[in-house]
Amino acid sequence: MVCTACIPPTCAPPVRRLKPPPADRRLRPLHLLPLLQPIRADFLHSFSIHELLVLLPPPCRHPLPQLHHTDTGKEAVGVVSAVGPGVTSFKVGDVVGYADNPMGSYAEEQIIPASVAVPIPHAIDYITAASVLMKGMTAYIPVRQAFKVQRGHTVLVHAAAGGVGSLLCQWANALGATVIGTVSTEEKVGQATQDGCQHVIVYTKEDFVTRVVEITSGGGVHVVYDAVGKDTFQGSLACLMLRGCMISYGQSSGSRPDPVRLSDLAPKSLILGRPGLMHYTTNRDELLQAAGEVFACIMSGVLQVRANHVYLLSEAARAHKDLEARRTSGSIVLIPDSQRL
Ligand SMILES: NC(=O)c1ccc[n+]([C@@H]2O[C@H](COP(=O)([O-])OP(=O)(O)OC[C@H]3O[C@@H](n4cnc5c(N)ncnc54)[C@H](OP(=O)(O)O)[C@@H]3O)[C@@H](O)[C@H]2O)c1
Numbered sequence: 265m266v267c268t269a270c271i272p273p274t275c276a277p278p279v280r281r282l283k284p285p286p287a288d289r290r291l292r293p294l295h296l297l298p299l300l301q302p303i304r305a306d307f308l309h310s311f312s313i314h315e316l317l318v319l320l321p322p323p324c325r326h327p328l329p330q331l332h333h334t335d336t337g338k339e340a341v342g343v344v345s346a347v348g349p350g351v352t353s354f355k356v357g358d359v360v361g362y363a364d365n366p367m368g369s370y371a372e373e374q375i376i377p378a379s380v381a382v383p384i385p386h387a388i389d390y391i392t393a394a395s396v397l398m399k400g401m402t403a404y405i406p407v408r409q410a411f412k413v414q415r416g417h418t419v420l421v422h423a424a425a426g427g428v429g430s431l432l433c434q435w436a437n438a439l440g441a442t443v444i445g446t447v448s449t450e451e452k453v454g455q456a457t458q459d460g461c462q463h464v465i466v467y468t469k470e471d472f473v474t475r476v477v478e479i480t481s482g483g484g485v486h487v488v489y490d491a492v493g494k495d496t497f498q499g500s501l502a503c504l505m506l507r508g509c510m511i512s513y514g515q516s517s518g519s520r521p522d523p524v525r526l527s528d529l530a531p532k533s534l535i536l537g538r539p540g541l542m543h544y545t546t547n548r549d550e551l552l553q554a555a556g557e558v559f560a561c562i563m564s565g566v567l568q569v570r571a572n573h574v575y576l577l578s579e580a581a582r583a584h585k586d587l588e589a590r591r592t593s594g595s596i597v598l599i600p601d602s603q604r605l
Contacts, residue, residue: 335366335367335368336367336368336369336370336580337367337368337369337370337371337598338363338364338365338366338367338368338369338398339361339362339363339364339369339394339397339398340361340362340369340374340394341359341360341361341384341390341393341394341397342359342360342361342374343357343358343359343360344356344357344358344359344360344381345373347378348378351378353378353381354378354381354383358383359383359384359390359393360381360382360383360384361381361382361384361393361394361397361555362376362380362381362382362397363380363382363397363398363401363541364380364398364541364542364545365380365542366380370577370580370598371577372577372600372602379548380551382397382551382552382555384397384559385559385563387563388559388562388563391571391574391597392562392569392571394571394597395427395569395570395571395594395595395597396431396558396562396567396569396595397555397558398541399427399428399431399595400431400555400558400559400561400562400567400569401541401544401545401554401555401558402428402513402541403428403431403432403435403558404435404544404554404557404558405513405539405541405544405554406432406487406489406511406513406539407432407435407436407439407489408435408557409539409544410509410511410513410537410539411486411487411509411511411537413435413436413439413440413441413487414439414440414441415439415440415441416440416441417436417439417440417441417442417486417487418441418442418444418480418483418485418486419436419441419442419443419444419485419486419487419488419489420444420445420446420476420485420487420488420489420490420500420503421433421436421443421444421445421446421461421488421489422445422446422467422488422489422490422491422492422496422500423446423447423448423491423492423516424443424445424446424447424452424456424459424461424464425445425447425452425455425456425459425593425594426491426516426593426594427570427594427595427596428491428513428514429445429456429489429491430455430456430459430570430593430594431567431569432489433445433456433459433460433461434459434460434566434567434568435561435566435567436460437459437460437461438460438561438566441486442462442463443460443461443462443463444461444462444463444464444465444476444479444485445459445461445463445464445465446464446465446466446467446472446496447464447465447466447467448466448467448468448590449466449468449590450466451593452593453466455570455593455594459568463475463479467496471499472496472499472503473499473502473503476503477503480505483505484503484504484505484506484508484532485503485504485505485508486504486505486508486509487504487508487509487510487511488500488501488503488504488508488509488510488511489511489513490510490511490512490513490514491512491513491514491515491516492514492515492516492517493512493514493515493516493517493518493519493520494515494517494518494519494520495517495518496517497512497520497524498520498528500512501528501529501534504532504534505532506532506533507532507533507534507535508532508534508535509534509535509536509537510534510535510536510537511537511538511539512536512537512538513538513539513540524536569594569595570593570594570595571594571595571597572592572593572594572595572596573586573592573594573595573596573597574596574597574598574599575596575597575598575599576598576599576600576601577598577599577600577601578601579598580598583596583598
């Protein structure tokens with residue numbers, strides 16, 4: 265995706281132009297590129313499966329190729345190729361990313377408001393930036409805002425080898441916590457261990473509540489970071505210590521039927537939070553603070569970004585199927601076909 269223009273927020277909503285780039289702008293392989301060549305990378309993440317596709321009428325279970333013309337995808341990195349009138353904070357050639365809004369990043373080109381564009385530091389390559397902006401800021405919220413992890417905490421991270429999960433484990437570990445991670449397959453255990461999990465539970469084979477009770481000698485954990493949702497929600501509450509904190513930030517397996525009964529929290533005086541990125545990036549200062557912490561962690565080596573899967577944009581449906589079949593780990597990046605390596 266290229267940001268064709270950064271327009272003031274008061275202007276028209278985002279518009280995508282899907283014509284291929286001129287031949288002279290097609291790119292050489294990524295590793296040969298100087299940093300500011302317009303390589304273009306789109307995010308893929310599970311919002312698209314779990315919160316968008318379910319809204320589409322059947323029988324279109326994986327209608328992504330047609331969705332190039334609709335509002336799919338909500339995070340991207342690109343090079344600014346034009347700026348709107350009055351925009352002074354960015355210029356043509358700047359590398360920027362955005363996360364969460366506007367929709368429509370499954371496209372070759374996109375127009376976005378300047379107010380959501382985040383400058384990508386020169387030290388961070390495009391694929392890494394495209395892999396981490398949204399996921400990194402999503403990890404920043406639980407660990408640094410909703411429940412601030414401190415040395416000595418014990419933390420349970422579900423889907424520890426997922427895109428956000430991988431970053432959460434690394435970040436909590438770096439902050440001095442004991443990290444327990446859950447994963448669905450043996451293949452994901454190694455990555456979770458490398459990412460700082462002292463204990464990894466294969467929750468498709470073992471009862472994770474029983475294992476957490478064993479690991480914590482019955483004490484439970486200070487906090488659970490849970491984006492799996494329906495399949496883990498009740499068990500997560502059971503893993504918490506007295507006055508523990510449940511941070512539910514997603515629902516990859518589906519939502520638990522709402523409302524959550526207040527009485528579920530009472531036996532241990534539990535705290536339940538459901539943070540969303542948009543509410544922690546309500547203004548430019550908060551947005552740049554969140555992105556800045558993520559970039560600083562990458563540049564200092566606290567966070568290793570796992571861009572484990574790169575697909576062409578035309579393969580988006582396959583990428584979604586792999587994600588849904590739990591065949592992926594770390595981040596997934598879509599690259600427009602004109603950027604084929
Ligand atoms: N609150 C926010 O503002 C915010 C922002 C962005 C994303 N999110 C949420 O954060 C969550 C993680 O995002 P992500 O980008 O890290 O996704 P991801 O890389 O796809 O990770 C999701 C993981 O969930 C696990 N999972 C469990 N049940 C699943 C199922 N039925 N289908 C697919 N995966 C399942 C899988 O790990 P295992 O195979 O190991 O179980 C998978 O790797 C998502 O729920 C997303 O909606 C929230």
